[in-house]
Amino acid sequence: xxxxxxxxxxxxxxxxxxxxxxxxxxxxxxxxxxxxxxxxxxxxxxxxxxxxxxxxxxxxxxxxxxxxxxxxxxxxxxxxxxxxxxxxxxxxxxxxxxxxxxxxxxxxxxxxxxxxxxxxxxxxxxxxxxxxxxxxxxxxxxxxxxxxxxxxxxxxxxxxxxxxxxxxxxxxxxxxxxxxxxxxx
Numbered sequence: 001x002x003x004x005x006x007x008x009x010x011x012x013x014x015x016x017x018x019x020x021x022x023x024x025x026x027x028x029x030x031x032x033x034x035x036x037x038x039x040x041x042x043x044x045x046x047x048x049x050x051x052x053x054x055x056x057x058x059x060x061x062x063x064x065x066x067x068x069x070x071x072x073x074x075x076x077x078x079x080x081x082x083x084x085x086x087x088x089x090x091x092x093x094x095x096x097x098x099x100x101x102x103x104x105x106x107x108x109x110x111x112x113x114x115x116x117x118x119x120x121x122x123x124x125x126x127x128x129x130x131x132x133x134x135x136x137x138x139x140x141x142x143x144x145x146x147x148x149x150x151x152x153x154x155x156x157x158x159x160x161x162x163x164x165x166x167x168x169x170x171x172x173x174x175x176x177x178x179x180x181x182x183x184x185x
Contacts (some may be wrong), residue, residue, distance in 0.1 A: 012112040020061035026054035036095040040139040050121040069105040077105040081113040089117030113140040133174040152180040
């Protein structure tokens with residue numbers, strides 16, 4: 001392979017707090033997350049419901065919670081990583097650009113989140129997966145299997161209406177959130 005034909009390089013990094021002020025970046029990330037979730041959660045939300053906003057992503061970026069995957073400098077995915085307790089870290093809002101699926105961005109983002117949690121002293125990583133109560137959603141089944149292959153196990157099931165009452169009116173169908181854990185030891 002010639003030097004000018006090197007393979008694309010995937011890099012995952014935490015956004016700097018100052019990047020929260022980059023309106024174009026925050027809008028692009030919100031668009032990415034909303035597009036990915038609109039497809040992956042089709043049928044779960046009422047028309048017009050959005051997963052996030054540029055303002056919310058800016059807030060999470062200021063808090064040091066947003067990491068991005070870049071392919072040769074271009075953002076192709078993101079994830080939110082946060083501390084829930086001394087023992088428990090959590091990742092969410094995982095999104096990989098549809099045109100770049102299959103290159104390992106999702107796996108790299110999850111790996112980054114897990115390593116960050118380990119460095120911060122957390123022993124367990126958590127994620128929540130929204131799922132309809134009365135029917136099987138293909139994207140959610142795919143994700144449950146994928147997370148299982150990464151070592152995540154479901155530890156509890158909660159009703160969205162009980163735990164997140166502000167979200168319940170936005171749902172098009174009754175949903176549970178499934179909580180998964182993975183030991184980081």
